[in-house]
Amino acid sequence: MRVDFTSVQLVDVSRHFGRRxxxxxxxxxxxxxxxxxxxxxxxxxxxTLITILATLSTPTTGEVxxxxxPAARLGPALRIRIGLLAHELHLYPELSARQNLAFFAQLYGxxxxxxxxxxxxxxxxxxxxxxxxxxFSRGMRQRLALERALLHHPRxxxxxxxxxxxxxRAVGIVSDRLRALAAGGAIVVLATHDLDLADGLVTxxxxxxxxxxxxDEPASTGLRARYRALIGAA
Amino acid sequence: MxxxxxxxxxxxxxxxxxxxxxxxxxxxxxxxSCVLIFAFAFVKNGQAPEDAAAGILWIAIAFSGTLALxxxxxxxxxxxxxxxxxxxxxxxxxxxxxxxxxxxxLLAVAELLLVPLIAFLFQAALFSxxxxxxxxxxxxxxxxxxxxxxxxxxxxxxxxxxxLLPILLYPITIPVIIxxxxxxxxxxxxxxxxxxxxMWIGILAxxxxxxxxxxxxxxxxxxxx
Numbered sequence: 001m002r003v004d005f006t007s008v009q010l011v012d013v014s015r016h017f018g019r020r021x022x023x024x025x026x027x028x029x030x031x032x033x034x035x036x037x038x039x040x041x042x043x044x045x046x047x048t049l050i051t052i053l054a055t056l057s058t059p060t061t062g063e064v065x066x067x068x069x070p071a072a073r074l075g076p077a078l079r080i081r082i083g084l085l086a087h088e089l090h091l092y093p094e095l096s097a098r099q100n101l102a103f104f105a106q107l108y109g110x111x112x113x114x115x116x117x118x119x120x121x122x123x124x125x126x127x128x129x130x131x132x133x134x135x136f137s138r139g140m141r142q143r144l145a146l147e148r149a150l151l152h153h154p155r156x157x158x159x160x161x162x163x164x165x166x167x168x169r170a171v172g173i174v175s176d177r178l179r180a181l182a183a184g185g186a187i188v189v190l191a192t193h194d195l196d197l198a199d200g201l202v203t204x205x206x207x208x209x210x211x212x213x214x215x216d217e218p219a220s221t222g223l224r225a226r227y228r229a230l231i232g233a234a
Numbered sequence: 235m236x237x238x239x240x241x242x243x244x245x246x247x248x249x250x251x252x253x254x255x256x257x258x259x260x261x262x263x264x265x266x267s268c269v270l271i272f273a274f275a276f277v278k279n280g281q282a283p284e285d286a287a288a289g290i291l292w293i294a295i296a297f298s299g300t301l302a303l304x305x306x307x308x309x310x311x312x313x314x315x316x317x318x319x320x321x322x323x324x325x326x327x328x329x330x331x332x333x334x335x336x337x338x339x340l341l342a343v344a345e346l347l348l349v350p351l352i353a354f355l356f357q358a359a360l361f362s363x364x365x366x367x368x369x370x371x372x373x374x375x376x377x378x379x380x381x382x383x384x385x386x387x388x389x390x391x392x393x394x395x396x397x398l399l400p401i402l403l404y405p406i407t408i409p410v411i412i413x414x415x416x417x418x419x420x421x422x423x424x425x426x427x428x429x430x431x432x433m434w435i436g437i438l439a440x441x442x443x444x445x446x447x448x449x450x451x452x453x454x455x456x457x458x459x
Binding site for chain 2 (some may be wrong): 054055056057058076077078079080082084086088089090091092093094095099103104106107108109132148
């Protein structure tokens, strides 16, 4: 079954871990072309939201709809339209860059011969393709992880703190890639607590605090002031 | 897609193991050490207690298997690659099968070393009925690994996973270990208790069917946070 969608909606989503409420009644939507910034302090529930959107976790109550359909109805085929880059890079350090990309390409049913070289080129790692990832710098790993997450051209691209440990040049590369993805019709969701990086990059802002959505609005200038007013000191 | 995914996971684990040799060496080293310690303790004047070989073989398999299970999934915890696997559009039970096959291959290598070593050190006639022995080893190893792989995957994000794994695993797999020990002891009896060994093979096969089916059924819900 081929699955595609142009919007994703969280409808009254709550997520509890025992007695702790990680998310509480969050209703949120994003459409193709959006770069939705999930902003909030540490522990606000951003990563839980990303995990739920990625289908790695299920809401305790409420549901997530991909193009109007709940995840359970779409089955495993939904996951071919989702890409995730988290703080942990989802790479095997013992394997080479090429082996990592080839493994994930095959896992997504892609032909590694036609995808891996292009991804290595895009990551700027063509000359280190056969080196073990354990020998790479954080920036190199992050670039490789980005390509791994995008190998299958996902519709919904989820980034959880993707700028951690990157230098300015690498941040610029990742930011440009995010803009290009959105321009190409992807739904980009970016969870970060770094307002400086989010400012000017995101097209919509969802502010989260203590598991609750406190604001969902188009991005405008003065993001820091808005954040300070709704969340507290930034 | 199911078979292909299981094969990809198995091949990936094999590629990592070829580079690091981490799990294989620790498992084999532990298994051999275990057997040697028992040999020093029990073998007196070239004579070992009756049935000791059967028990020691299965203790070595269970303990080294537990060590291997922990290490195999530690690899998926580092860098959170298990999440990347779960995010793939493949049926999630196929990931379980790939991991299970990796464990079976690893324990098969350990058993290839353990059986002749125990036969030699304990003067045990383990090769008197090689096909029956192979069936008992296969039945016991599948049952033990089926439950172990499920629990190890389930506990991968638990802080005290190293403590919890044996606590959860051994009580559940006790029937398999008993089946393995009694089946092997039947082969070591003089004369060989062939009907007894065949009965234990049947019981182990039944356990395997139950454990593998339950594991395949529960893997996806257990792995979804």
